[in-house]
Amino acid sequence: MSKAADSVRHVLVPKHVKLSDSEKEALLKRYSIAVEALPKIMKDDAAVVDLSAKLGDVIKIVRHSPTAGEAVFYRVVSNA
Amino acid sequence: MDENFVYKQVGSVIFGMLSPKMIKKMASAKVVTPELYDKEGYPVDGGLMDVRLGVIDPGLRCKTCGSRLKECIGHFGYISLARPVIHYNYVPVILTFLRNTCRECSRVLLADAKLSQVRDKLRQIGAEKGPDVMRKRLKEDIAASNNAGKCPYCKARQFKITIEKPTTFLENERRISPIEIRSRLEKVTDDDAELFGLNVRASRPEWMVLTVFPIPPVTMRPSITLETGERSEDDLTHKLGDIVRINQRLFENINAGAPEIIVEDLWDLLQYHVTTFFDNEIAQLPPARHRSGQPLKTISERIRSKEGRIRHNLVGKRTNFSARTVISPDPMLGLNEVGVPDIMALNLTVPERVTEWNIDYLKRFVKNGPKAYPGANYIIRPDGKKKKLTEDIIEATLEELQPGYIVERHLMDGDIAIFNRQPSLHRVSMMCHHVRVLPCKTLRFNPAVCFPYNADFDGDEMNLHIPQTEESRAEAELLMMVQTQLISPRYGLAVIGCVQDAISGNYLLTQKGFSLRREDAVDLLSSIGVTDLSSLPKKEVVSGKEVFSMLLPGDFNFAGRSRSKDEPEVVIEDGKLVSGVMDKNNLGEGSGLLLRNLHKKYGESFAVDLLGRLFRLGISVLFRRGFTTTIADTDLLAEAGDKISALFVSAEQEVQRLIAEFNSGQLKPFPGRSSRETLELKILEVLNKARNETGHIVADYANPGSHTLIMANSGARGNLLNLAQMAGCVGQQALRGKRIEKGFKNRTLSCFRPFDLGSEAHGFIKSSFKRGLKPAEFFFQAMVGRDSLMDTALRTPKSGYLYRRLSNAMQDLKVEYDGTVRDASGRILQFSYGEDGIDVSRSEGGTINVSRIARSE
Ligand SMILES: [Mg+2]
Ligand SMILES: [Zn+2]
Numbered sequence: 001m002s003k004a005a006d007s008v009r010h011v012l013v014p015k016h017v018k019l020s021d022s023e024k025e026a027l028l029k030r031y032s033i034a035v036e037a038l039p040k041i042m043k044d045d046a047a048v049v050d051l052s053a054k055l056g057d058v059i060k061i062v063r064h065s066p067t068a069g070e071a072v073f074y075r076v077v078s079n080a
Numbered sequence: 081m082d083e084n085f086v087y088k089q090v091g092s093v094i095f096g097m098l099s100p101k102m103i104k105k106m107a108s109a110k111v112v113t114p115e116l117y118d119k120e121g122y123p124v125d126g127g128l129m130d131v132r133l134g135v136i137d138p139g140l141r142c143k144t145c146g147s148r149l150k151e152c153i154g155h156f157g158y159i160s161l162a163r164p165v166i167h168y169n170y171v172p173v174i175l176t177f178l179r180n181t182c183r184e185c186s187r188v189l190l191a192d193a194k195l196s197q198v199r200d201k202l203r204q205i206g207a208e209k210g211p212d213v214m215r216k217r218l219k220e221d222i223a224a225s226n227n228a229g230k231c232p233y234c235k236a237r238q239f240k241i242t243i244e245k246p247t248t249f250l251e252n253e254r255r256i257s258p259i260e261i262r263s264r265l266e267k268v269t270d271d272d273a274e275l276f277g278l279n280v281r282a283s284r285p286e287w288m289v290l291t292v293f294p295i296p297p298v299t300m301r302p303s304i305t306l307e308t309g310e311r312s313e314d315d316l317t318h319k320l321g322d323i324v325r326i327n328q329r330l331f332e333n334i335n336a337g338a339p340e341i342i343v344e345d346l347w348d349l350l351q352y353h354v355t356t357f358f359d360n361e362i363a364q365l366p367p368a369r370h371r372s373g374q375p376l377k378t379i380s381e382r383i384r385s386k387e388g389r390i391r392h393n394l395v396g397k398r399t400n401f402s403a404r405t406v407i408s409p410d411p412m413l414g415l416n417e418v419g420v421p422d423i424m425a426l427n428l429t430v431p432e433r434v435t436e437w438n439i440d441y442l443k444r445f446v447k448n449g450p451k452a453y454p455g456a457n458y459i460i461r462p463d464g465k466k467k468k469l470t471e472d473i474i475e476a477t478l479e480e481l482q483p484g485y486i487v488e489r490h491l492m493d494g495d496i497a498i499f500n501r502q503p504s505l506h507r508v509s510m511m512c513h514h515v516r517v518l519p520c521k522t523l524r525f526n527p528a529v530c531f532p533y534n535a536d537f538d539g540d541e542m543n544l545h546i547p548q549t550e551e552s553r554a555e556a557e558l559l560m561m562v563q564t565q566l567i568s569p570r571y572g573l574a575v576i577g578c579v580q581d582a583i584s585g586n587y588l589l590t591q592k593g594f595s596l597r598r599e600d601a602v603d604l605l606s607s608i609g610v611t612d613l614s615s616l617p618k619k620e621v622v623s624g625k626e627v628f629s630m631l632l633p634g635d636f637n638f639a640g641r642s643r644s645k646d647e648p649e650v651v652i653e654d655g656k657l658v659s660g661v662m663d664k665n666n667l668g669e670g671s672g673l674l675l676r677n678l679h680k681k682y683g684e685s686f687a688v689d690l691l692g693r694l695f696r697l698g699i700s701v702l703f704r705r706g707f708t709t710t711i712a713d714t715d716l717l718a719e720a721g722d723k724i725s726a727l728f729v730s731a732e733q734e735v736q737r738l739i740a741e742f743n744s745g746q747l748k749p750f751p752g753r754s755s756r757e758t759l760e761l762k763i764l765e766v767l768n769k770a771r772n773e774t775g776h777i778v779a780d781y782a783n784p785g786s787h788t789l790i791m792a793n794s795g796a797r798g799n800l801l802n803l804a805q806m807a808g809c810v811g812q813q814a815l816r817g818k819r820i821e822k823g824f825k826n827r828t829l830s831c832f833r834p835f836d837l838g839s840e841a842h843g844f845i846k847s848s849f850k851r852g853l854k855p856a857e858f859f860f861q862a863m864v865g866r867d868s869l870m871d872t873a874l875r876t877p878k879s880g881y882l883y884r885r886l887s888n889a890m891q892d893l894k895v896e897y898d899g900t901v902r903d904a905s906g907r908i909l910q911f912s913y914g915e916d917g918i919d920v921s922r923s924e925g926g927t928i929n930v931s932r933i934a935r936s937e
């Protein structure tokens with residue numbers, strides 16, 4: 001296990017999941033947006049490295065939220 | 081006519097200097113005499129007010145373009161200067177040229193080989209960073225090239241060139257005349273000039289030395305006629321007169337072959353006048369003055385001074401149909417009303433379009449004219465011509481008025497106005513109110529809306545704007561009216577509530593045991609505008625709670641809490657206040673759900689009306705009962721005084737014990753602290769405890785019926801700590817979270833022994849404000865007071881700037897219909913607003929109360 005993977009398993013790091021192509025399509029359709037309109041996440045972000053994500057993939061992040069309990073976020077893998 | 085027709089389109093704009101040729105070409109007259117008018121008062125031909133330079137007199141026609149006053153934009157003239165002069169604003173550029181070109185052949189002092197190397201790089205720098213950086217870079221390159229003081233082309237020796245401010249250039253301590261400078265600049269090749277950042281098509285270097293001088297059109301320096309019939313000329317005309325006169329004399333002296341010294345003197349004088357024409361605020365030059373001694377305002381003052389074009393006209397935004405004055409409170413106004421002084425109402429107007437149906441109504445305003453209220457100030461004809469209504473055209477206007485005209489009538493009761501107080505940090509800093517025209521000279525509003533504006537009445541001023549179109553009035557009324565702003569989108573509670581006396585009054589009214597005769601209750605209620613008294617219990621004596629309940633709707637239920645220890649539960653059943661007192665927790669802004677629930681159930685208009693009535697009920701109670709505050713409220717029994725003294729004695733002993741423990745080295749330090757720090761913390765704890773206990777003693781012994789305590793208990797103003805500081809002791813003065821340590825060597829003040837660690841020597845104030853402070857105590861208090869004053873003074877602009885950056889960054893974020901938060905280009909920032917998607921302004925204190933909703937179904 002790499003160091004990055006260790007830190008990703010820390011309780012304070014929210015859960016990161018890679019969306020499948022069909023899930024990604026459904027997401028973009030639901031918000032009627034292009035991928036560019038999503039918030040970005042760096043390709044070498046520690047949380048992304050172990051998901052073997054490539055540019056343009058969408059990462060689903062489930063965060064703990066003080067107001068809503070659980071909040072779902074989507075970020076697109078990018079290199080800038 | 082098609083307004084969208086493109087006649088000419090601007091492709092690009094090039095900035096450059098005026099060439100002498102251009103100055104002559106754009107001039108429509110040559111000015112030859114400093115005289116302005118002849119004996120008949122007609123402008124002299126070839127004078128500074130020549131009619132070919134434009135018209136400023138009504139009735140005259142321009143000799144150049146043939147149009148009248150206001151249509152003619154004016155035309156330039158010119159004069160030929162007898163000797164060239166330096167243009168002050170180009171002095172730094174001229175100096176760069178003189179220092180970096182050869183004095184003989186005017187080539188740039190850089191050998192050909194080197195030049196080809198740097199040329200492209202300089203061009204790039206010029207394009208990216210501008211000509212100033214480019215010139216600086218060229219200077220550095222030349223300095224680095226080391227020519228041994230010789231021209232790389234003609235081998236001529238170069239001398240050191242200095243400048244004697246503002247416009248004299250010296251070469252080896254010898255003056256270079258503007259003629260010499262100009263001839264050197266003339267020889268600079270186009271390619272070389274380009275290295276200095278000049279676009280030679282628009283600006284040749286020699287144009288920086290003036291040989292002809294443009295005379296600006298009279299329309300930009302109009303003369304004014306005083307009441308005495310005397311003409312008063314503009315500052316620029318005065319300055320131009322000086323230039324023309326001296327130029328004339330210089331010509332004559334040169335032609336007459338006068339000695340060179342006289343010519344030189346006149347030449348210098350001409351240089352002075354031309355320089356001050358451009359800029360009259362040069363440090364090294366005495367400013368040119370009026371005969372009265374006041375400095376002339378010339379070109380650059382017109383542009384850059386505070387009253388100049390930029391700061392006054394371009395950046396300064398002033399608006400019509402607005403008013404500003406001091407504010408004062410008036411609780412008898414509704415929350416959504418604003419009292420406007422009658423003299424303001426005579427000046428502020430609302431345009432109303434004349435129709436078949438309102439013509440008689442509008443004629444009444446026209447008939448009253450501009451002086452009588454309610455009248456009208458202007459009428460606008462269907463062709464858009466605006467006409468000022470004066471006493472003598474009222475009759476004719478009444479005849480003329482017909483549908484299609486617009487009457488600008490005076491402001492009246494019920495008109496819509498936007499009220500504002502700076503700094504306008506959030507949306508409730510600008511709210512819409514209905515106008516109430518009142519006598520006297522201040523803007524007035526209900527003190528309940530002080531909170532959103534953050535206003536008080538210690539001299540604050542506020543602004544009033546009158547929307548001028550139907551659309552803007554509708555928008556202001558629907559989106560900005562006070563009642564629409566009642567619930568805060570930040571925390572989902574009322575931002576507007578009762579304040580100060582209104583809280584004290586309702587607190588007294590709803591207290592256990594408060595009762596009044598039925599007649600008095602009826603009088604009280606009718607004085608605040610309650611007319612339906614049928615639900616008032618038919619008893620000889622009614623309780624305060626029953627009177628209060630009269631304002632509540634009959635089907636309202638509520639359960640909440642109050643601040644009171646005796647009656648903490650507030651229960652309202654079927655519109656009757658069963659138990660609990662009304663205090664800040666229920667009536668104040670930003671607290672409690674009472675106002676929130678009333679707003680939710682009965683709507684915003686009802687809520688704002690009710691709030692107004694609650695407010696008036698509170699103060700009416702105080703009107704009848706009497707309410708004040710007195711120093712006697714802080715009088716305590718001797719027993720309380722003894723208890724407080726005993727408390728201090730024991731606290732002092734505890735501090736001494738701690739110090740002794742520290743000195744003997746037995747004080748056990750806290751983890752991560754030195755024993756000295758631990759001592760400080762422990763002492764602070766002991767003293768704070770002592771001060772808090774005095775608070776309790778004061779609370780126990782103070783008369784609960786005293787007005788000071790009523791205000792503190794109801795939450796209207798002040799708290800027990802304030803009372804304890806007045807009656808008991810002021811307490812420890814803390815400087816940045818610590819006891820006071822600074823001052824003299826090893827001690828805080830010279831009246832203490834060095835290394836005294838006792839409480840008194842480090843800012844503990846045993847005295848109360850009523851008894852008065854000892855000198856050392858007073859000094860400590862002043863130290864802390866000064867520190868907090870400085871802190872606020874320094875923090876305000878910093879947090880203001882921080883806020884500005886935040887609001888500018890977030891200003892066009894928007895919650896879309898799908899619940900996402902997006903920026904102006906549609907990029908998503910949040911997938912659900914605030915992660916939970918709750919519109920806080922529709923919630924109860926930020927949450928959705930599911931159980932209450934379920935119960936109410
Ligand atoms: Mg103030
Ligand atoms: Zn003209």
Ligand SMILES: [Zn+2]
Nearest residue numbers: 182185231234
């Ligand atoms: Zn040379």
